[in-house]
Amino acid sequence: MSDRSKFPPVIDGKAQFDLDSGKYIKVWQGPQHPGVTGNMALELIISGDEVIDLTTHVGYLHRGFEKLMERRRYIQCFPIVCRICVPEPDTNEYLLAAAAEELAGIEIPEKAKWLRTLTLELSRLASFLMWIGGQSGAFGMGTVAQWAIAQRDFILDLFEELSGGRVYHMYIVPGGVRDDLPSGWDKHLEDVLVKTEKMLKEIEIVMFNNVIFKMRAQNLGIITPDMVDKFGIVGPNARAAGLARDLRKDEPYLIYDKLDFQVITRDFSDAYNRTYLRWQEMWQSIGLIRQIMAGMPAGNDYHYNLPNVLNWKIPHGETYVKAESTRGEYGFYMVSDGSGYPRRVYVRGPSYTHAMALLPHLAVNVNIADMAGLMVSLHTYPPEIER
Amino acid sequence: MKLKDYLSPFYVWKRAFDKPFTTRKPLEDRPGAPRYRGFHQNDMEKCIGCGSCEVICQNAAIDLVPVDGIETTRKDSGLRPKIDYGRCCWCALCVDICTTGSLKMSNEYIWIDSDPEVFRFVPGASEKPWKNTEAGYSQHENYTLLNLDRIDMPMLTPEDSRKSFIETVKGYSKEEAMKEAQRCVECGLCVATCPAHMDIPDYIRAIRDDNLDEALRLLYDTNPMPATCGRICTHLCEDVCSIGVKGEPLAIRWLKRYIVDQIDDTRFKAILRDEFKPNGKKVAIIGAGPGGLSAAYYLVTAGYSVTIYEASDLAGGMIRYGVPEYRMPYDQLDQDINYIKELGVEIILNNRIGKDTLFSDLYNNYDALFFSTGLNDPYKMAIDGESLPGVFSGLQILDDVTKGIKPDIGKSVAVIGGGNVAMDAARTALRLGAESTLIYRRREEDMPADTEEIHEAHAEKVKFITQAIPLRIEKTANGKLKFIWNNAEMVAKEGAARPSPIAIEGDIQSLEVDAVISAIGQGADYSFLPPEYESKIKFKRGKVIINENCQTTVPKIFAGGDIANPTADAISAIADGHNAAKGIDKFLNKK
Amino acid sequence: MQEILNKLIDRYAIEPIQENRHNQAFVTIEKNRLPDVLTWLRDYEDYTHLAFITAVDYPEIEKIQLTYMLHNYILHTDLGLRVLLDRTRPEMVSIHHLWKQVATYQRELREMFGIDFPGSPGLQENFALEGWKDIPPMRRDFDTKEYSEKTYFPRPGRQTHDPKEYMKEKLYPSAKEDK
């Protein structure tokens, strides 16, 4: 190791420095920065080319979704929630519906569960593709980013055909889903899956066997297993550290208990392994999508006829429902006061702790050039932080 | 690091000559998917301007506006949705909720203009390139946000109902009523059609909120006979209910009944809080039918001293002496009447104006007069044998039954007519132990009776003979009556709204029965009016001519109910009574 | 689930309990006991995961409810702990020492609901808002519609009609002046 005497000492994860000494510079990365996914700002203190302190700032994207829902009927919340997460809106749609259905005591038709699971997996795939674009881009591999983003667009085509919307699908509606699969869709889907598989293989070659990526990503942002619960770390970030935690397996919702899959883990959570694990989970999603298509029930009963939605009141109660998003445990905590409007909807996004608590901890002594790569390797989406 | 790690990045070159994903300029046309949620389209003919799209839009992107060439009718507000694309988020909830299915979205998504104003427009009204595009998001079966099916009303089975005068319709339970009330979209289209313009969406909302006290107050705002109307109203409102376009209309009538059923009548006074100061003026009313009772209620609550003169021994008019008990139990009618009496309205029974009291006395002793004397003079069939014993009028049979007299109709009857009176007579005859056969000139679909009535008559096994023109009634050797008719065919005549029955030559049929009941309509009896008044009051086709305040051509005399309105049902009489009360108030306060 | 609830009842005499489903329950806890209960649950009962902390405003009973959602990764059960605070000066014991992400939650709750957590690091710093002067925006009495109408300006030229009133005007205007 090189001589670190010029760097301030780190005690308890915090660098000890005096900004007024003039030895350090404060640099803002974001809110408008290509290395930052979404609008979020990192306030960095730099010593040489190393980050010694980081504070995450949000607020550039605050649209007050939770508040807006308080003055909307349950059905009117449905077009809002997808906007909490652009790359993976369907989790929001599903959780809003699931929370409302649970409180209202509604059991949705079996076919709706299959179709919901299908869209959730498809959106996981799309979200991972978008993320791997960011991850590769952050390390200067723009080509992979181009491939992945283009591939995601093909999935958006599928969503467009299925739901009528590319980005905001508004497909999972309380009571079920809005429509059946369009005819011929299964073929289009298979085409896209095959293309995606081909691309994933190419990514493996150019990314995971790439000396630059290896050198920069390995040992970057190490999450040890004992950190996981202290920071509330979930999803791939935790799984890469060897913890087999996946809500799809641990608390199966929809039809996940009918699908055959294993929770993927790795034994060392650094940026490299987290990337690799997510790459593996893309394969897993593809496999799950095929299983879902093979098991898709016949018939066209995919929506429970809710009480006229303009007058729909939900009995008093509160619940917390969750699903495994690409970033891990995503949840909706819904409180109903018996009226037609939710009393409170709280959206729990995994990025909250990953970006706000974990990232500042991991950033200490990271080279400034690797900051973007580190951040993306935690897979954070700012809108779910400030909702 | 292995050598491979140095070489493999160059793999990306392999794709250098692949066809790029991006589209080249000039942009290729890429139509949206068949379900695409693009610019809206609206079928102007189908849309009824109910405004549900406006209500559901969580972005407040929709306004309802008048549109050239769209008329306001009873079934159509004449308004159409105008969409502000500065706000629309393309969620298509408006399409999902549309009560008629007129609204959809095209798959068009490109529209460029430098004038922001054009992005607010009424879909379907102005020419847009996507106006007739087939593709795009639209409603489809298996998914709806409305509740199109009515909550079933518990009823006696026809086997049981035909045996007694117990009320056939049992009424909604709380749970059923709340569910039914939930179906309402509160468009308010029905209010215009209700002759009394009752606050229908408001009292349905009160049911949903389980605030029945408020619901009762809303009912009495426009209708002081809710127990009655909750049972026998002709419910014209349900014909225009927007939910009825795609599904079954709200059971508005049964919901009204539910409100009254749930509230103990001893609480009415406390709930309604009718307070008034006597103003010292006196009004006389002739006839204690719905028209007279309604006028009395609104007059007494406006401070007038009200006296009703009624020829029969009980109040209620045709609701009591016409409508049979299995549809309208007397205690329910009494409940409506008692509340009006409780407020201080005096009802003088067994007092026939023209006989027991003179019309001119009323005219001279009161500040104003209102008469609603109804139609109680049955029309004659004008055929031979009509005066034979065993030939009755429907009104008479129903009147007898109300009074506890069992009419002598034997074991089988033929009921002539196709209106509600005929249905009531035929079904009453069943309950008296006779087999009923209904004989009508035209087809079943031409019958003026309510569809529900016809349906229930069928269920109770009333026989129907249609397209039969009565010829004569003969007495048979065994003491029975033989009703003879000529079969008819329906012939469409030029200029006529509906086809008429024309006798088929020689096709004569007959039926032997113990009694014949004629129920082909009834007219008014104005004999109580002395000539000097009768000559001043104007009539047209047997009906009194009144203005919008129910005032006759004699300023001090007001009239309403069956003798004046064309619909001749309870709710119209009630509306007339209310209008007359307002008219009298205006008239007396102007002086 | 029942087991942990029984223990809670025994140890802390906690009531009421709302059991949602086989793997989720909510209990209400007295404010000062919460850190103690949380620590016990975390260290001895495997409720190691804090999923979130949030608040629900109940102006009608003058209370703000805090909800702490814990998860047990072994049993896969959720336990929601509720604390009711006085709404006029809501203050809660800080638990930032128990989980690393807590300080951020408390910072957000201070900003959005006006709840004070004395001793919580960086509590007074902005979370999402900058230069906010109004009442805490997540309080029920903060009216977003009113705020946006006063802060921004709608484009002019919009006007809507109520079908019921419009039909009255068109079809039976005579009845208009009554009632």
Ligand SMILES: Cc1cc2nc3c(=O)[nH]c(=O)nc-3n(C[C@H](O)[C@H](O)[C@H](O)COP(=O)(O)OP(=O)(O)OC[C@H]3O[C@@H](n4cnc5c(N)ncnc54)[C@H](O)[C@@H]3O)c2cc1C
């Ligand atoms: C068999 C039958 C079934 C019906 N079913 C329905 C139904 O299901 N739904 C519905 O909405 N409508 C129904 N109707 C119509 C409804 O009953 C009438 O529209 C309504 O009763 C009219 O009210 P009114 O006040 O105009 O007259 P009426 O109800 O006829 O009342 C007139 C009153 O005036 C009294 N009267 C008349 N002349 C004098 C006089 N000279 N002096 C003192 N008193 C006098 C009469 O005794 C009577 O009580 C039915 C009618 C009949 C005959």
Ligand code: SF4
């Ligand atoms: S699509 Fe949605 S946002 Fe647009 S007008 Fe319809 S309801 Fe409103």
Ligand code: SF4
């Ligand atoms: S919901 Fe449908 S019928 Fe009603 S106003 Fe809107 S477009 Fe017209």
